[in-house]
Amino acid sequence: ENCNASLRRLQTDYIDIYYAHRFDPTTPLEETMLAFADLVRQGKVHYIGVSEWTAEQITRGAALARELNVPLIASQPQYSMLWRVIERDVIPTCQREGLGQVVWSPLAQGILTGKYLPGKSLPMDSRANSPAGKPFFKNLVQRWMSNNILEAIQNLKPVAQEANLTLAQLSIAWVLQNPNVSAAIIGASSPEQVRENALASEVKLETEVMNQIDEILGDLVEYDQSKTG
Template identity: 80%
Template sequence: MEYRKLGNSGLTVSRIAYGNWINHGGKVDEEMANNCIKAALDVGITTFDTADVYSDTKAEQILGKALQGIRRESIELCTKVCHPTGNGKNDSGLSRKHIFENCHASLRRLQTDYIDVYYAHRFDPHTPLEETMLAFADLVRQGKVLYVGISEWTAEQITRGAALARELKVPMIASQPQYSMLWRIIERDVIPTCQREGLGQIVWSLLAQGILSGKYLPGQAVPTDSRANSSAGKPFFQRLAQQWMEDHILETVQKLRPIAEAAELTMAQLAIAWVLQNPHVTSAIIGASRPEQVRENALAAGVKLDAAIMEEIDRILTGLVEYDPGKTG
């Protein structure tokens, strides 16, 4: 495993992070989830990503339980706040009330005294940004949060948030956007903004919701063990991955297979390695339903793809890649 400093901070994270969105508490039972977390630790992954909303709060519970007995100082535990965690009128968003209540709930579920990186899961247009950033600042002062991050914010929102963070002396150090060979909307605005403001990128959906793994084949039924057939994953799959589930796109993705084979990589490893070639990407989040997937995909951390491979990938995917920053969030 390789490690990098996150943004302009002193925090070191693993180049591959382990995320337990869809799987833990949903598609994967607790025993298998524990095996996946153990495999992550075994391969040197120290950065773990979750959110209060994942699997209706079960994901945080499972992660917290699985990490008991691990030296707390040896890992970076990250979670998020914003999306609804209840039916009440204050059970969502980035109000001071919701941030404080959900931070305390996350700490209980994760069985920890502090969160390493606490993300605003989305931007909240209905709450003054000053209120949001002051709430984060107070949690930092209390020692319940060490660093602050944002997920799927536009460049303009990041600029405003970073200005307030500086004013309040809050270490805002991380951006967590979607990024893959097919989804590159952060390249034009978000990455330059984050570079200026001192935020590192910890990216998700490296495989474009499984499309880049090569397991979805044109003209064939969706595999029964895929996220597309997971009751926990279906709503998100339909919204994000469905845009790629067309035969001409799946046929084009299959043209990447010879590149992966020539480099002695799986399709998934190639997709993860591609993401990590971007010097502004600090860490890439993988998920898994089996420990073998963790061990296999973690190998992408040390892979270097030469310029010819990167150019060939771009040539193959011409016309399919999304660059529009207006689709952020």
């Protein structure tokens, strides 16, 4: 029913990739994958994907997709310089199962633009200043609001400048540097931001730059794969 509603809203006959957005522990996985298979066979969906699934869940889903002969091709996890929880388990699993990464929040909810300054007031139009009615994004931002993280991000600015990039472009280019990342989902509040961020797709970062980023961020990076989902 949700797929049919989406098709009506989008005024299209099919969806290119339809995602299972978060794993549903209350529904048998076989039932979920059968529903996807029905949509593929009806021509309403061309490919299927998953979002924020663990490596074990992806393995189970991929096995069922093969059994049902439907194309499971994409994983949509959170991924950025600061949030690398997919690197140790999810990415190797997806490599084995043939899924690419279409990552969200490559700018860590705007933190990696450098607009949040340590010890300063929050920008009025920022996600960290979101109204109480939008707690999800506000909570995501809050995890990065400690001064040591904000100071480290400011230290990334000279690295970006040396590469003739904005900090946002550096952050997106870093994500796209991973060969397992097929695409990055970016948000923007203006056409200018879209154009600026899209330029990062043409950037190839040198090894020295990648090493500088790792050195500056150090143990501030989150790797705990139990936080997937």
